[in-house]
Amino acid sequence: MTEALDEWSEFNVAMVGATAALAGLLIVAMSVNIGTILKSATLPARAAVGIATLVLAIAVTGLALAPEQPSAVYGGVVLVLTLLVGGFQVHAIRVIRADSSEHHGTPAQQLAKSIVGTLPLGLYLAGAIALLAGAVVVGLWLLAVATILAIAAAILYSWVVLIEVLR
Template sequence: MTDALDGWSEFNVAMLGATAALAGLLIVAMSVNIGSIMQSKTLPARAAASIATLVLAIVATGLALAPGQPIWLYGLEVLVAAGIAAAFEAHAVSTIFRDELHPGSPVELAGKSAAGLVPVVVYLVGAALVVGGAVPVGLMLIGIGAILAIVSAIVLAWVVLVEVLR
């Protein structure tokens, strides 16, 4: 762990535990309703994106605790993980915009997509700043991304579970 990450260790330990626990609960909740989720055109992609965002938070906070890595490498690791999560989010957004059963205006569809996109974008910007040398601001954004990932996952999980019961 570099000096820049030393001050973040307690935050990362707390977020790693909370995010991992939430991911486990989310997977259990989704598995109980998997038959209904799989019948929807959009819910599987939205559920996968929600889990991918939590996995991103787990990876980012866990890697921040790894000793001895240069800060630029940590930024690169988070950037790669955020890119993978972004692919899941892009697929979810695509399915939302192509959903024929629940059409909406572009503003409504963008609103449905925003909850999942915001944490990933914050992670991407934060990681890019760390790689580029703006370490304090980048680490702050990565920390904000971790919190937003939890909020986003809770909101998206609620949406998926409510949609299953409709």
């Protein structure tokens, strides 16, 4: 797997650096309004899933830079980390749906909102399974797409948190 990962090293270096910088900026932005965020029923869960998703992207791309890593080990670690972040996602969905003060839209709109956060996690899971099955190239491509979507989803969650603070 080392050769396959070597081909992705520039991508992973760029993603881990950019994602870590973004995570730092979002944590600072949220900490300015932490009192207001904590008073909300849903904002802490949204903030947590946004940050957890960014940490997952950092971990997946950072661990890809580790030398001489067997694909099964990398796939197993990605699988475990994704399941952990999936717990944050499930918690956020439950908290948001349980909040009676928010209008959640039609069932189709609710599904679309849930897909935003779960799609990257599904791709991380698929990539991890592909790596565990020995389909290294497919697995690495799935992880790359998942990372980009995870960053986009985390930005969206964080944007909602920061906008809701100002309402």
